Amino acid sequence: MESSRSRKRARQDWDGAGAGAPPPTERAVVARGGASPLWRDDDRDGHYVFDLGENLNRRYKILSKMGEGTFGRVLECWDRETREYVAIKVVRSIRKYRDAAMIEIDVLNRLAENERYRSLCVQIQGWFDYRNHICIVFEKLGPSLYDFLKRNRYQPFPVELVREFGRQLLESVAYMHELRLIHTDLKPENILLVSSEYIKVPGSKKNSQDEMHFKCLPKSSAIKLIDFGSTAFDNQEHSSIVSTRHYRAPEIILGLGWSFPCDIWSVGCILVELCSGEALFQTHENLEHLAMMERVLGPLPEHMIRKASSSAQKYFRRGARLNWPEGAVSRESIRAVKKLDRLKVLVPSIIFFLVMLILNLNYISRLQNKNMHFLVPQSYLLLVLSATSKRNTKHRNVKFKNRSI
Numbered sequence: 515m516e517s518s519r520s521r522k523r524a525r526q527d528w529d530g531a532g533a534g535a536p537p538p539t540e541r542a543v544v545a546r547g548g549a550s551p552l553w554r555d556d557d558r559d560g561h562y563v564f565d566l567g568e569n570l571n572r573r574y575k576i577l578s579k580m581g582e583g584t585f586g587r588v589l590e591c592w593d594r595e596t597r598e599y600v601a602i603k604v605v606r607s608i609r610k611y612r613d614a615a616m617i618e619i620d621v622l623n624r625l626a627e628n629e630r631y632r633s634l635c636v637q638i639q640g641w642f643d644y645r646n647h648i649c650i651v652f653e654k655l656g657p658s659l660y661d662f663l664k665r666n667r668y669q670p671f672p673v674e675l676v677r678e679f680g681r682q683l684l685e686s687v688a689y690m691h692e693l694r695l696i697h698t699d700l701k702p703e704n705i706l707l708v709s710s711e712y713i714k715v716p717g718s719k720k721n722s723q724d725e726m727h728f729k730c731l732p733k734s735s736a737i738k739l740i741d742f743g744s745t746a747f748d749n750q751e752h753s754s755i756v757s758t759r760h761y762r763a764p765e766i767i768l769g770l771g772w773s774f775p776c777d778i779w780s781v782g783c784i785l786v787e788l789c790s791g792e793a794l795f796q797t798h799e800n801l802e803h804l805a806m807m808e809r810v811l812g813p814l815p816e817h818m819i820r821k822a823s824s825s826a827q828k829y830f831r832r833g834a835r836l837n838w839p840e841g842a843v844s845r846e847s848i849r850a851v852k853k854l855d856r857l858k859v860l861v862p863s864i865i866f867f868l869v870m871l872i873l874n875l876n877y878i879s880r881l882q883n884k885n886m887h888f889l890v891p892q893s894y895l896l897l898v899l900s901a902t903s904k905r906n907t908k909h910r911n912v913k914f915k916n917r918s919i
C-alpha cells in the first residue's frame with residue numbers, strides 16, 4: 515500500500531532480476547589522477563557507491579548528489595571536456611531499471627529531434643554504460659518546483675508566476691503529445707527551474723512569535739520537464755496503473771484505459787498545488803481519492819461510472835453513485851474529504867477557470883474518444899492563459915513578464 519504522504523510513484527512490477535557481473539576490465543582500474551576509483555560493490559538497492567571528488571569514467575568528476583529517484587541517483591559532475599557542470603543520472607544496476615533507462619534515452623532522443631525541445635524539456639548530452647550502470651548526461655538545471663515549495667514551508671507561489679509556469683507546462687506537454695508521447699508522471703518534482711537563482715521577499719505566514727517569514731522566489735520563471743522514465747508511446751500497450759497517486763487521473767483509477775488526457779489532469783492538479791501550496795488530492799486510497807474528486811469538482815460523469823472496470827465497480831452503489839461516505843474506511847477519511855473546498859474556493863478566480871477547463875476537458879475528451887489527441891484543447895488552454903495573462907499584466911503590473919524578474 516502507498517504510504518499516506520509518499521510522493522513517489524509506485525513503479526510497475528517489472529520482471530527483471532539483478533544485474534549481471536561487471537566487465538572484468540573495470541575491476542582492475544585504480545584511482546589515480548584522472549583514472550577511475552577501485553571497483554566496489556553496489557549498495558543493496560543496486561545504487562552505484564561513490565565518493566565526492568571521484569571520477570565517473572575519466573571525463574566526469576563527481577561534485578555532489580543532486581537528487582535520488584526510483585531509477586537511480588542524479589550527480590552533479592564536472593565535465594572535463596566541455597568544462598561545464600552537468601547532471602548525470604546513474605541508473606541502478608538492476609535489469610528492469612537498465613531497460614527503462616534505455617527507453618528514457620530513446621524518448622529523450624525522440625524529443626531532441628526538434629529544436630523546440632531545447633526550451634521545454636531537459637537536454638540530454640549523451641549516455642554511457644559504466645560498471646553496469648547506465649549513466650545519462652543532462653544539462654544541469656536548478657531546483658524543482660516541489661523543492662521550492664518545501665523550502666518556502668509550502669507557502670504558495672504568486673498567481674502571476676503560476677500562470678507563467680502553467681503556460682510553459684502546457685507548451686511542453688503539447689510538444690510531447692505532438693510527438694505522440696505521454697509523459698504519465700507530471701508532478702512538481704519533475705518540473706525543474708532552469709536557474710537556481712532566487713530572491714527573498716516577505717512571506718504571508720507568521721511563526722508563533724508573530725515574526726514575519728520570508729519566502730524565496732525564483733529570479734527567472736523558466737522551467738523544463740524532466741524524468742521521461744515512465745513516458746509511454748501512444749501506439750504501444752499501456753500498463754494499467756501510471757502516475758504518482760496525487761496526480762493520477764480518474765480514468766486510471768476506474769480502469770477505463772488512459773491516454774493523452776492523463777497528462778492534462780496532472781497539469782490541473784499541479785496548478786492548484788502551486789496556487790495553494792499543498793497537493794490537492796492528499797490520499798493513498800482509490801475510493802477516498804474519487805470522493806475527493808467529487809468534492810472538489812462535482813459528481814463523476816455518468817458515462818465514466820458506467821464503463822468502470824469490474825474491479826472498480828465496487829466503488830459505486832448500484833453502478834450509479836459513489837459509495838461514499840458509506841464505503842469510507844475511517845471517520846478520519848470522511849473528515850479529510852469534507853475538509854476539501856470546491857475548486858472555486860481553493861484557487862484564485864483567474865486560475866480557477868483554467869483549472870476547471872483543464873480538469874473538465876479530461877472528462878469531455880473521454881466522452882468523445884478515449885484516444886483523442888489533446889492538441890486542440892491544449893491550444894485553446896494556451897489561448898485562455900495568454901488572454902488572462904495580458905489582462906492581469908495590465909492590472910497588477912506583473913513582474914514575471916519575459917520569464918525573469
Ligand SMILES: Nc1ncnc2c1ncn2[C@@H]1O[C@H](COP(=O)(O)OP(=O)(O)OP(=O)(O)O)[C@@H](O)[C@H]1O
Nearest residue numbers: 581582583584585586588601652653654655741743
Ligand atoms: N538535469 C537535472 N539538473 C538538476 N537536477 C536534476 C536533473 N535531473 C534530475 N535532477 C534531480 O534528481 C531528482 C531525480 O531525478 P529523476 O526524477 O529523473 O529520477 P527518477 O529516478 O526517474 O525519479 P522518479 O522516482 O520520480 O521516477 C530530481 O527530482 C531532481 O531533483
